[in-house]
Amino acid sequence: MTLPSRVYRDLEDIVGPENISDDPAVLDSYRYSLAHTAIHLGPYYDTFTPRGAAVLLPGTTQEVQAIVQLCNQHRIKFKASSTFWSAQGYPSEDDTLQLDMRRMDRILEIDEKNMFAVVEPGVIGATLQAEAMKVGLNAHLPGSGCSCSILATATSYFGSGPSNLYGGWQYDNLLGMEWVLPTGDLFRTGSLGSNCGWFCGEGPGPSMKGAARGFLGAKGAMGVHTKCAVKLFAWPGPQTLPVEGIVPAYRTPLPRNFRAYTVAFPTWKAWADAAYLIWETGIGYLAHRQYVMFGRDLKFAMVKILTDPTKTLGDLEEILEDPQVQRVTEESKRDFQIVLAGMTPRDIEWQEAAFDQILARTGGWKVEAMNEPEINQWMLLYLIRLGHKNLNLVFGGSYDGAFGLVGVPDYGTSHAEEAAEFKKTWEQRGAVVQAGGDCMMGPIGGMGGGGTCLWENFTCFDPHDRESTDGTREFFDACTQLGLERGWGVGMEKWNAQARGPDGRTTPKTERDRIHLSSPQPAAFRYQHKIREALNPNNLGDAYYETLED
């Protein structure tokens, strides 16, 4: 669609001519390839999200309000995104205005005493963390990595990551919020709504966190979140990370009050027992089953490549032939990575002793070769900053998660091996990377429920290769089928299927209704429908805010 010139001019008046474009090439740089990774519904070869009607770069809340009010006046859909991770940030319907929130990128406040930060949408994890560390604090970073918007992960998704153990899931960390409602009205939630500051998400003031976020986060479908406060956490490390090494094998020396380990276990039960004990004991700062995202068979070889700046993927096959690599790979089948951080020397001593006891009780061990200083220092930096998160995409450019088992440790571990074996058989068909089946990556010990884990079986493929994308989609369909048969439910490979169809556009309503009606609690989506009717009467968002009519 070409916007009517009058509307374009009105929008131009709001943001300035340098901050709006409807040039087709610019619009095409705001389309997402569903052959790449759609998190999580595809992939679909050579399919893109729809081309927007225009892209705008608002610079203030007032500009956002004016844009949204104009959209209401002309019934134009809009979609805001901050850092554009995955298809969710892009329009799923034709003739949508894309709001790129990049210009609103200020850290407005770091309240050291009350341990929170106030940020605009464009603030990414890396910059907030760097600034927080200067005052002895740290930000919880989402698993999507430090390139992603902190506001988006708090308001619009669930924000799981390695620091779940210490910092919770990011939706827990959302405090006061400034929200341009889909009508253009400005709404302030939590304590902010009572002019009491940003410190609380619930009150004194309107407790609208649940309504604003909706199921799994609003994903840019219900107005525009223009500012929010998030909790920060104690950081007992240096004010600036001292980085050594040659690109890309950067590493940071372990502070004396830090320990970093890769550990492994003889059985999945022992693995789960250790996860419970870590949770119950209250130790640990970061914990993730991280390296396995490369695959059980490839992870140590990949770590060898990534910690040596002279190596490339072209060295992989040769490294895999190394008997030492094969031995370590076998030794570390059921592993995870953990960072302990002591607030005092006594604290780290106690944590280390407790961790050793946990290993002794569960039969676990520290994987010696993975705990060599160069690897350990690389891992420490990796987990703290999450600045290499896009190694997800290292092999061919695309990945997506299959299964996505979320629950207490026993739940995932009960099914991990079966899911891994299932994937391994599919890997042999050639469409996805042959990684050893088990690529079940995720956090250890999120808050609530005794320490939840998330098991996402990374599936890597080549978006430029039709056989690869088609084969991956067949595999995902098979995963869904297996998940339903085994009672695990629909996996994360289809999590967004109700919102976005294979053509990159919104799934037809009849299909969405069918999916929502078959969910465990359809009432949740009926409730969200009422909210949308009240707050978004012209329905100018998209189906990522999931609704079900009575």
Add this chain to the structure above:
Amino acid sequence: MALEDFAAEMDRCSQCSYCKWIPFDQVKSWRFAKNCPSVSYFNFNSYSARGRYAVARSLLRGESECSETVRKIAFTCMTCGSCDVSCKICRYNLEPLGMVRELKFKLVEDGHGLEAHRALVAALHSEQEPSDRPRRSRGDWADGLDVLRPPTEKAEVLFHAGCRASFNKDAQPTARAAVQLLRKAGVEVGILGDEESCCGGRLYSMGFRDEFLRLARSNMAAWAEAGVKTVITSCADGYHAFKHLYPPLGSQVEVLHTVEVLDRLIREGGLTLRSAVPMTVTYHDPCHLGRQGEPYVPWKGVEKKIKGQIVVYEPKRPRHNGAWGVYDSPRNVLRSIPGLELVEMERTREYSWCCGAGGGVREAYPEFSEWTASERIAEAKACGAQALVSACPWCERNFRDALAARGEGMQIFDIVDLVAKAI
């Protein structure tokens, strides 16, 4: 290569936006975390490497046309290569810098080049140089210096002054100082004078591949006639052109930047720095000496897949990600100057912020170029430096011009100038 050869990369770009930031492990503050001048200034995705991949794909598929906006998107890239370093933190099978160069080549070949750039090329054809001065005066800067003058004399070691030093009086004292330092250390050098051609590097980065080839062949022929085995230059652009762009054309001469030679001479005792230069300085890594100053490694091969879908190359493809650029030599030289304190900016070495002079941006988008330089100056001031030191006359001019335009003050030096003070 052709733009079509990057079609697979256009699909394989993960759209992750790492190309917009310095390597995240190195982020020390909110203020100095960005890496790409063009997306930092213009803000649309299109002005980043990921956006340029998308724009190029759109053009190749015929889904958009070469509008004025598309030209701006392509030609506001300074080809500084910062995106390339950040992309390759996680990727081994993308070459975003190579892709944007091809995009520029294609636009120029299709007649969509910029008028400001075409004027430079026209000047070269009419025996003028980019600075609009007659070529016959190219060697005047060295009048009175004890240098060999090929082709009448053979010169195994050649000092290539480059366009800036040849034609701009403000840069000539540095070139003269460089030659004098080399002579003092007993290095016999020659200059080509009016037989020297522009290195072509800047034209290459503007998209004029054929013009670059013409100039490169001219220089290589002159070197061969003069018996040149080693070329020394004080210009980062020239260094990159000779080190990286000439070898695929058959050049086999050793290429050294002045800072490498000075570093070696100081370490080996050929030069002794005795006079104190009491000053706190910071060093700006020129893009073409730092991250793009890596040795050239020839490669000819094909893509293949292992483990089903892992994209690798047969034979193994060399990796250029800024790891092996020239970073230590200039710092060694600065640290050897008595009384001088070297402090680092937040963005340094392979993730340095560009000076803003590259890729033809200075010529076509002066306001943006000036802003880019001013960002670097702000960073230099923030680290407590009294002076900003570099090793490229183009960087130094852009910094000086930005300071003048904004009425700001900061001393700008070439390393050679400081060594000359200390000798």
